[in-house]
Amino acid sequence: MDAPTAARLYAQGTGAERRAVLLALPHLRLDASDAVPLVEDALRTNDTRLVAAAVGPYAARHLSPHSWRQAVLKCLFTGVPLTAVAAWERRARGDAELARMLTDYARERTAAGRPVPADLDRVLALTSRTAATSPTATTAPTRALTREES
Structure with missing residues (x-):
């Protein structure tokens, strides 16, 4: 799957489909930050399933320090467990x-x-x-x- 296809599936998907796209990101052959907008969109929601999926390995590798810090705060604020945040020990x-x-x-x-x-x-x-x-x-x-x- 390429970046435009992932973006289309995410944009047109249900919550479960969006979550599936986010969980698939680390396994796709995308250029470095092609899907960062998808992760950032998920982090703006109050759907804790999407937030938890958004802070996976793709986010650990590609979110800017500022965006990653905001993601950690979002998890704390919404009750998403720290265990959902990939590589939090290394980045923190x-x-x-x-x-x-x-x-x-x-x-x-x-x-x-x-x-x-x-x-x-x-x-x-x-x-x-x-x-x-x-x-x-x-x-x-x-x-x-x-x-x-x-």
Whole structure:
């Protein structure tokens, strides 16, 4: 399947068909970023099945750092488990900007009296631990803030 065919199937497909296209992306012989618009479209939805399919191996290889960080936040916000995010450990390691975004998100959640997703602590701990060993990285808390700390 080529990129135009994948885009057509995605655009005209049902939710299940769109999910199938997203899951097939890593197995297709596409140029580097041909299907990034499909992944980005899926990440704009509130359909957690599409979001989970969108953060697979294709996204791990082809999303820009900014888009990938936003995808991680989308997963946390919608309840998509971190296990759906392909290669999250590799991409999160040493990502001080992701640590900052996660810390801000945790503060917002606690300030609003809402729970902080447990997966947030897992990613934040990884970014913080690695960031602490880098002399140029900004460190962040290694856990979500409690209501009193925010």
